[in-house]
Amino acid sequence: MTITLEELRDVTVAAVVDARGTSCPGPILAAKKGIPGVAPGAVMEVMATDSGTLKDLPAWCKKMGHEFLGVIEEPGYLRLFLRKA
Secondary structure, eight states: OOOOHHHHHHOOOSEEEEETTOOTTHHHHHHHHHGGGSOTTOEEEEEEOOTTHHHHHHHHHHHHTOEEEEEEEETTEEEEEEEOO
16 A cells, blocks of 8 residues: 555654664664554654665565555655554
8 A cells, every 4th residue: 555645744653763863774673673562553653864774664564564654755864654564
């Protein structure tokens, strides 16, 4: 399921993981650490400055069975969203 940028901006986030300033594999490790606190079906946001996260996080979601919802590019960082399986 792909959602629009507007839908992504309006999504209710259950948890925010701030991995800004870390490089690979920092954002993925932060996501792994944050996901247990998120209820199944809820959305987690990962904030990252490492552009590698754009391919790493969707790949990790696929491997773990989570749904990658998309990314919002903010000035200086990325906001990536996933729905917990």
